[in-house]
Amino acid sequence: MPTDTLRHKGLRKGMINTLIKKVGITDEKVLNAMNSVPRHFFLDSSLDEIAYEDRALQIMYDQTISQPSTVAFQTQLLNVSPRMKVLEIGTGSGYQTAILQALDLRVYTIERHKGLYEKAEKMFKILNIHPQCFHGDGYKGLPGYAPFDRILVTCGAPQIPQDLLLQLKIGGLMVIPVGDKVQKMLRLTRVNEKEFQQEEFGNYTFVPMLENKTN
Secondary structure, X not given: OOOXXXXXXXXXXXXXXXXXXXXXXXXXXXXXXXXXXXHHHHOOHHHHHHOOOOOOEEOHHHOEEOOHHHHHHXXXXXXXXXXXXXXXXXXXXXXXXXXXXXXXXXEEEEEOOHHHHHHHHHHHHHHOOOOEEEXXXXXXXXXXXXXXXXXXXXXXXXXXXXXXXXXXXXXXXXXXXXXXXXXXXXXXXXXXXXXXXEEEEEEEOOOEOOOOOOX
């Protein structure tokens, strides 16, 4: 079982002060959540020394855990309040999921790789957090649990999945990177049943979001 030592806590605090704040993360709730979740728990022990550097790192199935500044930025864009119902597409290592849980949200998360899904669930038990986890196709979302206050997509979609848009509440937000090799970070607000407002927040590179594929 991993341990969160004083050294790890110091590295995490340093990450917040020297990296996260300097890229424009000002939401104290997000900063506190980033400080409370031990990122090294979600990585192979061989990566312990670099767990709190601002870099994306490899996990299973050629997937990555996003760099901390990207996790913080996407989380800040969600503009959440406690007890909001949030759908996360791409559980991955579970790190972003744990950040959302630290914000006192009702989190539903989907992962297409069964091995990642199972590994993340084990870590959630260690951390004593309880997101609703699903193994499935993120493009389809979770229509049986909709509508959601917020939807967060943590992989690069070639286009905006229409099924996900329809699972947003009126007034709800979706944060999603859209594009092929390089993605634009978009935030979509559902204005009414048919209208969505779109904002852009720079270029990013994520692993691709694949439709109709689970394993």
